Amino acid sequence: MDTAVDLTARNFPSAEEEAQVSVPPPLYDGPESSYRLAFTDTEFLLQPELRPVRMQLELLKPEMVQQAQGVRSTVVIFGSARIPPREVAESRLADARAAADEAAVRRAETQLSMSRFYEEARRFAALVTERSRRMARPIYVCTGGGPGIMEAGNRGAHETGGKSIGLNIVLPHEQQPNAYITPELCFRFHYFALRKMHFLMRSVALVAFPGGFGTLDELFEAMTLMQTGKCRRRPILMFGREFWTRLINFELLIETGMISAGDEKLFRFVETAEEAWSVLAEDYGLDDDEVGNDGDPAGL
Template sequence: MDTKRAELTARNFPSAQEDAHAVPAAERYASPDSAYRLAFTDTEFLLREELRPVRMQLELLKPEMVQKEQGITSTIVIFGSARILPPDEAQRRLDAARAAGDAQAVARAEKALAMSRYYDEARRFAALVTLRSRDLDTPIYVCTGGGPGIMEAGNRGAHDVDGKSIGLNIVLPHEQAPNPYITPQLCFQFHYFAMRKMHFLIRSIALVCFPGGFGTLDELFEVMTLQQTGKIRRRPILLFGRDFWERLIDFDHLVDTGMIDAKDKHLFHYVETAEQAWEVLAGEYGFDAAPTVTGEFAVDI
């Protein structure tokens, strides 16, 4: 009886996987220039210029489907420079520069060591988010660009406390290997910047920016523009290191010259520590609020 019932829901056609692994073509049609291959197994065909829309759709679908399967619904995205070093590495480079007696190298290394505090803060923040949200109905997962520097620190912080984290890598002219702290099932690689930036936002409940260069600024200003224009819902944007950001971007000048409204300065918050950043997020979302004791359907006052 069970067998007969199973027949009612059995596949009527072979799966794509089954056909893809079927017996290969006869030798006459097995050469690289043969058109006999299935279209979805033909890499050369998929890489043709005309197939760009298909490739973009694949870059949208693959991370979306995998994250759904992994139960990822909410993320906090950490942006920041790939060039910021872990403190121990920064100290090692400073010691080497001093030993070599190179004054310019020493000055650069001293600056790198000072900036390395942001690596530690990003690592602590990622660990804090992972730990504090672990028992929420909707856990929050750290998401980074998957590379070195601040990105590595974010993934490393989650890894330190046995948490999952996401890395959205991208192919660049200079090789960017994924850092070793990303959860392997959540380590993605992109060709299109636009698709990558979309995935940063799809599940994000907050964006946290540490000091960075062109890439970080590109990501930050795209998010602020989308929020300013109402294209996406408002979510907290946290800028780590007020001194760095105020020296880099004169928001008051933008207001004074009429380039932005004064209210646009409320799109972001300055923070200095992991704890302060969590406090802002907890205030926004009520993470640390006591659970209601007035019933399942009661409204908390």
């Protein structure tokens, strides 16, 4: 009996099928041979001339995976990799005091003071994950995937039973992804520029905790894009007014005309996880009586 032909059957083999069956004949299986399929030839793909292709792949892979995972809205958490959890900071301080090392004690005391930001990032990520869970489009926490504040963000989401994203970057001194990222949403980048693009592509808010050059780079690129109208404005929340106003003299920028009056309204200072969530809730109408029938607030 004849079997009906599937109308949706492929007309050509897939690239995956071709790669699986493509075995070079003995004469052409050596390292000098060019017989390999181009898309299975790693040496070829890593040549300098193939940079545009590699950049496209780095754009597409996280995009396609997040689409498949249903990730449409994110809150991005920036911050230092050097801020430890409170228990680690307390242990370091105890060790420094036991060693009677005054310089180490001062450093450890500073770390302990800064560790409050780790705890706030952890609590904020938990709040975002828990309170957006019932929405048709949940808001997922996204970080740079490393230690410190990044770990705190992924940890808060993980401890609340939610997914979170980590956008890791290859560095000269290898940085391992923290243990709290959802494995299928843990990505690794070669290009800083494409990593920063992915920070912004799905973000409904950007949250900056104290940090160094990397945090400043990410923060000011986002501000510049919003200031110049290259991307839509969204809440930028900066945890720790005292830290940020000591680090950056925003008033001087206005007084000298380096930024326009009103540009300082691109961001807001917050101190606690609850305060940060209340800003998002107000801006996006996330209160119970303002969520639509499908559980999805307008604009998300």
